[in-house]
Amino acid sequence: MRVVLDTNVLVSALLSPEGKPAQILRRFLRGEFVLCYDERILSEYEQVLLRPKFRFDPRHVNAILDYIRLVGLEASAPVLQIPFTDEYDKKFYEVAKFTGAVLVTGNLKHFPSDPIVKGVQEL
Secondary structure, three states: OEEEEOHHHHHHHHHOOOOHHHHHHHHHHOOOOEEEEOHHHHHHHHHHHOOOOOOOOHHHHHHHHHHHHHHOEEOOOOOOOOOOOOHHHHHHHHHHHHHOOEEEEOOHHHOOOOOOEEEHHHO
């Protein structure tokens, strides 16, 4: 199975190690699914995870990003010409559509109604 993780899922996983997002992250780390990404997504992951308010160790953030690059599936998804509630979230949808992945998010309202879009509790 291929999965695209919205940044909010990754942040939640690191903030709450016992929550559902953390379970999803552990499934990726165990190789239960392939994480799909593009450079826009990795850039957002890095920018958000390194925000001082989270206090994540930069070495751990870099290790996570390096692991995603090592075992994930990098995509060059085309820009879709569809309206989006939040244009910053559009990249996750584009990569999911392009790779045939499931998009997992904690913000379903930001995405179109589409079977590929799943809430955290659905994966």
